Amino acid sequence: MSDPLLALAGLHVRFPTRRGDVRAVDGIDLTLHAGETVGLVGESGCGKSAAVRAILRLHPERTTRYAGAIRFDGANLLDADEAGIRRIRGQEIAMIFQDPMTSLNPVMTIGDQIGEGLAAHEKLSRADRRKRVLELLTLVGIPSPQTRVDAFPHQFSGGMRQRVVIAIALACNPRVVLADEITTALDVTLQAQILELLRALSARLGMATLMISHDLGVVAGMTSRVYVMYGGRIVETAATDELFEHPAMPYTWGLLRSAPNLEKPDALRLTPIPGLPPDLLAPPAGCRFAARCPFARPICTAREPGLAAPAGRPPAHLARCWGTQDVADGGWLIGHDWQSAAAEEAAP
Amino acid sequence: MTPMPPTAHEKILEVSDVSVTFGRVVAVDGVSLEIHRGEIVGLVGESGSGKSTLGRAILQIVRPARGSIRFGGTELVGIDPEALRRHRRDLQMIFQDPRGSLDPRMRVAAILAEPMVIHGTHDRAARRARVAEVLDIVGLRADVLDRFPHQLSGGQAQRVAIGRALVLDPVLLVADEPISSLDVSIQAQVINLLSDLRAELGIALLFIAHDLAVVRHIADRVAVMYLGGIVELADKRRLFEHPLHPYTRSLQSAVPVPDPKRERTRTRIILEGEIPTPDNPPPGCALSTRCPLRASLGGPDRCTAERPPLRQVHPGHAVACHFAEAADGPAPHR
Structure with a gap:
């Protein structure tokens, strides 16, 4: 390019x-x-x-x-x-x-x-x-x-x-x-x-x-391309189709699951993101989203992940999440179906 | 067979042929709408479009020039202020800007207790207990009680405003754009809270919004307003799967969908121009100047000669369009 x-x-x-x-x-x-x-x-x-x-x-x-x-x-x-x-x-x-x-x-x-x-x-x-x-x-x-x-x-x-x-x-x-x-x-x-x-x-x-x-x-x-920003950082970027079809970062999942969609079943309960964004006077040491992330593990609050291609995704797709990176102590979200989780929570 | 409980399908609000005018401007023009107990x-x-003015007219914040608003059997139009005050307990409102609607000099505890003080409904101990209950219902922790509104986030402030509306156990809440000043992730919290209130407390809700996608998640029935009048009123499913009024169809097609592939293939019905000003509405149908259906039918004179009444075209589905049947087809966003 x-x-x-x-x-x-x-x-x-x-x-x-x-x-x-x-x-x-x-x-x-x-x-x-x-x-x-x-x-x-x-x-x-x-x-x-x-x-x-x-x-x-x-x-x-x-x-x-x-x-x-x-x-x-x-x-x-x-x-x-x-x-x-x-x-x-x-x-x-x-x-x-x-x-x-x-x-x-x-x-x-x-x-x-x-x-x-x-x-x-x-x-x-x-x-x-x-x-x-x-x-x-x-x-x-x-x-x-x-x-x-x-x-x-x-x-x-x-x-x-x-x-x-x-x-x-x-x-x-x-x-x-x-x-x-x-x-x-x-x-x-x-x-x-x-x-x-x-x-x-x-x-x-x-x-x-x-x-x-x-x-x-x-x-x-x-x-045609999107950057997702959270707490002063880029937390995910990819081609638009790729980002909406295979979002990798739980914050992006949260945005997609909390937004009403005219084409999704109307019985689906919206899933809010709990908590509040970080204080930018003193941002947390690890991942900035960790405090609100339902999938966070100890590594998330200890060290901030870099922007890297999630396992199995094209190199132009980058996400700042230990869960989707194939590294030691990481990778627990590889293959996680973010949409099916939404369906489970929607059930009464 | 168990008999229906006496409260089910009971009409709690009947708005009949209400008009609200501001000088020459007719903001609401002959609107009729019913709300049943526990309905959204x-x-x-x-x-x-006049949607907020209609909401305010229901609470008698603005006085209708014409028509009738019956709440729980009592006529509210022209009611004396003392009697209205008694009814306000059962009829509460939530506003768009949560911070602007909370007194900045009052702590949350006092804000939540104020309606009980004004109406003299609870003694001091009972007030404290009720504040704690309401706090729990709206999902706030007790540590917010000592805070001032500026110390709350937007979502927390809207929960406090909802809590204040709930404190006297209302029958009907009128919520005017309660989420449009909030971020997406917080909007979902408030939508879920409002649907829980109906499920758990049986409160009826008039949810006023500009966003069709939001309404679809919360409402049982939907009324669409254009230039002071209701143009379509239907059960939610019916309205979204089978919209008949050209304005509803264009509104639906204009809502962006968070799906790039669908966005590329969807056809939008773009309305030309803008909504006319209500001090000089077009004759006949209010949409006639911009209507894509009228254009496709070769501009029939009936649209400008005769104002279409809101007529039932299907059980639970009413449309104000002379040619609604010609628009029949699947929803435009599919």
């Missing part, structure tokens, strides 16, 4: 507090190749948004410590100066934010907001810029762009605002789009529209997309 |  377009290598994001550093992202590796759509899933507080915001250095510089590397086009974005990172933002790597209400400026017309990035990054005449803005509004499916371009955000509905936010992100033809929970604030029929739009745009414009979501259904339909 | 009814719809 060719070199990745974007690579996080041993990335740490820490927020110092009086009680010590919050290790929001604690040494993660992640790659994104040209043109692919990759998912990053996990629950609130697992570090997925902190990691993605770090890529564009959107955290306040004074209160954030970074370590590791974010490689884009051969350069380490963590070493870039302010001017350097501004050249990247919007032009090379763009971000689509979650809440279309708060990510738009209420006192600027949407045309001006879409044109803002173009004005900063590309030398275009005023007329050419307006032409490009109208193209973008058409591209994201806003009806009658000629009249809508001079409207303000409050004159748009939620779904239309999210289309505007997408148009802003795409204004300078970025090579990478970071999409942070972009449909979470939308109703399900609007979500279907926006995901359909994003799918069509990715195919047409060929940008690479890193899609952050807590919704396994969204990730299943949109991505 | 799911009320599904998107933002602006």
Whole structure:
């Protein structure tokens, strides 16, 4: 495979507090190749948004410590100066934010907001810029762009605002789009529209997309590879089909078994994950999921497992679990059928 | 033959032709719905469908402009405040944001005891005993009693809110999006807790949600709302396996399924545009401006001329669509 377009290598994001550093992202590796759509899933507080915001250095510089590397086009974005990172933002790597209400400026017309990035990054005449803005509004499916371009955000509905936010992100033809929970604030029929739009745009414009979501259904339909994050770490990664068919890490099992599925028998009782995620001020020494894991053994709290291919799975599938690794004291979950366990527990 | 217990199939709530207006906006437009003792009814719809307003109207938090809401035989519409207060014991609500609905200056013990103080139902010792019981029902440990809401996780806070609603032994709980602010793994805990409450205490539940997949796990019957009206109402099985209203079918097809292979092969019925604003609803059927079924039938005039009534098409299955029979077929997600 060719070199990745974007690579996080041993990335740490820490927020110092009086009680010590919050290790929001604690040494993660992640790659994104040209043109692919990759998912990053996990629950609130697992570090997925902190990691993605770090890529564009959107955290306040004074209160954030970074370590590791974010490689884009051969350069380490963590070493870039302010001017350097501004050249990247919007032009090379763009971000689509979650809440279309708060990510738009209420006192600027949407045309001006879409044109803002173009004005900063590309030398275009005023007329050419307006032409490009109208193209973008058409591209994201806003009806009658000629009249809508001079409207303000409050004159748009939620779904239309999210289309505007997408148009802003795409204004300078970025090579990478970071999409942070972009449909979470939308109703399900609007979500279907926006995901359909994003799918069509990715195919047409060929940008690479890193899609952050807590919704396994969204990730299943949109991505070709997935990373699962827990407690600041990547705990599992694989091709999307492989991950949903042969998940190896009990945390991933937990996510899949607790999510309602329209196509599973409705009598099936959902299986919640007991307990709470770890405190990122003082993460546990062993596996970060061990305290909530029904399959944990003493080795799990003693030593943290590395990311390794689970026994019998393809090498591109990696999981951080002693139970699925064929090592001394490990391997007790090899061949374990995670779905049948769900069925047993569902019985009264 | 053992006779049916007198309480089974007893209607505890009868909403008849209720409308709620805010100025020119008709948020709920002539809705009728019944809930039986111990039954879980799911009320599904998107933002602006009027589902939350209907839930609030049942508790008389907003007053309907028209219609009748009978709870345990008593008419709640226009009831005097003192009488309403007595009925509130039996009729409780759980809100979406658990932290926002708990007083930040009160400890959990006081939050749970407050309804008993307000209604003067228990003496001090009995209150303490009841708080302990409720804590056990909602699966919290006694050490949370001394905590303030900000010291609770989202899931714990929602359990406290549920506990507060349970303390007076209600007959009906109205739960407005009780899990949508929680993480997936925690959502499952709360869904399971609510279904256990019905199984163990026989409490009826109106479960308001935007998420069809969640409702499917908990409800006996499901009502789907669109722009202020119920467009389809059916037993759960029937609704999910045999949806007839084009809106229900499109809603079902839009829910993502955590299965990549199915996601690639499913056909989605994507509704064009967005839900119209309730201050200017389209004439006739509310869905007529976006309806894929109407489009496939060549745009019959009847859809814009005549508002379709909610009519029974099968025992336990009612649809508000003139051409529901034309949509008959397997569920779109299969």
